[in-house]
Amino acid sequence: MDLSVLGADAAVLAAIDQRGRHVDMLVNNAGYSIAQSFADVAWMRQRDFLMTLVVNPCGLAHRVIGGMVARGRGRIINTASLAGFAPGVAGHSLYPGAKSLMISFSQALAAEYGPAGLKVTAVCPGFTRTEFAAANGTGAVMDEAPRRLFQTPQQVVDAALKANDAGRVVVIPGWYNALAAALMRLLPMGLVRAILMQGSKKYHLDADS
Numbered sequence: 001m002d003l004s005v006l007g008a009d010a011a012v013l014a015a016i017d018q019r020g021r022h023v024d025m026l027v028n029n030a031g032y033s034i035a036q037s038f039a040d041v042a043w044m045r046q047r048d049f050l051m052t053l054v055v056n057p058c059g060l061a062h063r064v065i066g067g068m069v070a071r072g073r074g075r076i077i078n079t080a081s082l083a084g085f086a087p088g089v090a091g092h093s094l095y096p097g098a099k100s101l102m103i104s105f106s107q108a109l110a111a112e113y114g115p116a117g118l119k120v121t122a123v124c125p126g127f128t129r130t131e132f133a134a135a136n137g138t139g140a141v142m143d144e145a146p147r148r149l150f151q152t153p154q155q156v157v158d159a160a161l162k163a164n165d166a167g168r169v170v171v172i173p174g175w176y177n178a179l180a181a182a183l184m185r186l187l188p189m190g191l192v193r194a195i196l197m198q199g200s201k202k203y204h205l206d207a208d209s
């Protein structure tokens, strides 16, 4: 299902319902980023981004929670990002905000529905070896980043499932990612932003790239 479409959440659940099945575990993982400046990209693309990373994931959660509560159990894993702890910089304009929303949304759901038996986790990966960079056009730049900073998708999945099993609400896979998240929370915002603005320039593409 194309999750950029309004109503995709309802269509997914209807297809599951038609098969006589229900959802015991929801993983909101679909996502990408837009590397160009905000206004250089058509609003429809920016809107599709919000639909895919925020609106439909929240809609899917909204539609499955009732059944999970009725059954007294259910698991929701939202793929956020290390970027969810970061201030905004040029390019990828909506990405940190979208991921930050998924972190605090997960915390809210865990607080509200944990007592009813639901386990909700936001997983916040750093660099992970996937098609993510190729999809947003920064693959060549990303290839220059030190390999040791990258995790495999399996490492991220293992950390997410283990944390969810244990009832942990936020998990940051990889000690260096956890350290980066801690520094972003502890250092003054202006300093973090200045460092990230410098580092992020190479991941910011021109409109015609």
Ligand SMILES: NC(=O)c1ccc[n+]([C@@H]2O[C@H](COP(=O)([O-])OP(=O)(O)OC[C@H]3O[C@@H](n4cnc5c(N)ncnc54)[C@H](OP(=O)(O)O)[C@@H]3O)[C@@H](O)[C@H]2O)c1
Pocket: 001, 002, 003, 004, 029, 030, 031, 032, 052, 079, 080, 081, 082, 124, 125, 126, 127, 128, 129, 130, 131, 132, 133, 135
């Ligand atoms: N890779 C990283 O370094 C990294 C770091 C932190 C967080 N994340 C997050 O991890 C999640 C997974 O990304 P990834 O790294 O695995 O990237 P990826 O390899 O590019 O996979 C992205 C997935 O999202 C799906 N998707 C994109 N737009 C969609 C849409 N409109 N409707 C339905 N599905 C859609 C893609 O489906 P198709 O293949 O059909 O297009 C693909 O399965 C994302 O939420 C991303 O923000 C990634």
